[in-house]
Amino acid sequence: MSQPMIAAAQYRGDKTFTLENVPLPAPKPGEVPVRIAFCGICGTDMHVYHGNMDARVGFTRVLGHEMSGVVDADGEGFTKGQKVVVRPLDHCGDCPACRAGHQHICHSLKFLGLDTDGAMQEVWNVPAHTLHILPDDIRMDHAALIEPVAVACHDVRLSNLQAGEDVLVIGGGPIGVLVAMVARDAGGKVVISEVNAHRLAILQKLGFDTVNPAETDLQADIMTRTGDKGADVVFEVSGTQPGVDAMTACAATRARIVMVAIHAAKPAVDMFQFFWRELQLIGVRVYEPVDYEKAITMITSGGVDADTVITDVAPLADIQQAFENLDASPTAMKSLIKVGA
Ligand SMILES: [Zn+2]
Ligand SMILES: [Zn+2]
Structure with missing residues (x-):
């Protein structure tokens, strides 16, 4: 049986992304595979694009942390087909900040999509503790705004x-x-x-x-x-x-x-x-789980006018153009990459 392949956009340095066909990686223990629907381009991603974070991300990194998706296989208490968002923070559990209950500002915090590969690929394996379940009727383009x-x-x-x-x-x-x-x-x-x-x-x-x-x-x-x-x-x-x-x-x-x-x-x-x-x-720095739950409510209640904030949507195949366009028009609000079919 041939191994399933997925499309992944890799940052290559020098304002360049390449679209690669890579084998679907098996989730490690404690991880859940998420099939990505949409992923927003963050200001941090633009910093990477400009070469300001090469030492941190390297030259094969898949970016993306402002995402929405669906669970791709049962496991770790999750069910295939559940709509989810990822809170892209992985903490050590053992530093003074973690021990004091402030895991979001862990002294060795790993930011998923910068320190690890992220959501600008068709399937993303993430630690189960980073997932928040979404209501079934949420729009997946709107859900990509939950992180910001x-x-x-x-x-x-x-x-x-x-x-x-x-x-x-x-x-x-x-x-x-x-x-x-x-x-x-x-x-x-x-x-x-x-x-x-x-x-x-x-x-x-x-x-x-x-x-x-x-x-x-x-x-x-x-x-x-x-x-x-x-x-x-x-x-x-x-x-x-x-x-x-x-x-x-x-x-x-x-x-x-x-x-x-x-x-x-x-x-x-x-x-x-x-x-x-x-x-x-x-x-103030990033967010805690309670802020994610509040953000989900803000999106579903219409407290955030998502349609006005989302100014551009491009398919994953056009990621290079999407970054170039956003770079050329810094006045745009939020650009999304449509990763899923
Ligand atoms: Zn961001
Ligand atoms: Zn820690």
């Missing part, structure tokens, strides 16, 4: 946002827009700061109040909107120095500032404002 929505759910949960509070989201890209949606769903009065005209149009279509800080004084605008109080909760999603300046300038007394963006370089932070107005800075 879970990021937003984690960010909003750790902000301790209360209904009626004034919220400023600095940066209206793919993560910022999801943070804004989850914050609005939690009862926050949300304003988004964004400079890109194309993104502003999408944000306005989604019903958000927006400010373009290239045209308007952001601090003055937020103070006017909040009766000179400032925003109770600020999400810094821009990863820029002007964003870091705005996060303290626009904050209310005792505001919580949530650091969502990854700042590769050390920004200058107005520490005096933390003293003067008793501000709090909250670090």
Whole structure:
């Protein structure tokens, strides 16, 4: 009997993917095979594409962690045909973070789809503990948003946002827009700061109040909107120095500032404002199981407008073109790869 083969997109370095026909690998003990439906392209995947993570991923890596799929064979308590998503984190179980119950920030955390092969292949074997079961009637393209929505759910949960509070989201890209949606769903009065005209149009279509800080004084605008109080909760999603300046300038007394963006370089932070107005800075990283369950609810309830956030869908065979297109138009929101037939 000939071994079954699957298509897998491998990253080869130098902004290049090749589509390979590889033998279907047998799941190891504790693993479940998942047949992939859709997989989103993450900002992290674009970092890999640009060659910034070659030392970490190598030159045969299958990327992809924002996926939806169905269980491909019975085992480990799962049944063939069940719709699932993967929470792409594998922890060691034995470090101080794991022992304290914070497995999502394990000191030796493996991120599936970067440190291991990921979902841009037809079948993906994953540890059973990473799976969340989806409702049967969920749309699989929408379900590929669950991973980034879970990021937003984690960010909003750790902000301790209360209904009626004034919220400023600095940066209206793919993560910022999801943070804004989850914050609005939690009862926050949300304003988004964004400079890109194309993104502003999408944000306005989604019903958000927006400010373009290239045209308007952001601090003055937020103070006017909040009766000179400032925003109770600020999400810094821009990863820029002007964003870091705005996060303290626009904050209310005792505001919580949530650091969502990854700042590769050390920004200058107005520490005096933390003293003067008793501000709090909250670090947030990935998600915990409860955030995945919340994200599944956000998708199925329509709390996240998935059709507006998903701006492009391409088949796996066109992965090279999909990355080139996204690279050429960084204003797109979410691009999906359709992996399944
Ligand atoms: Zn991601
Ligand atoms: Zn650990």
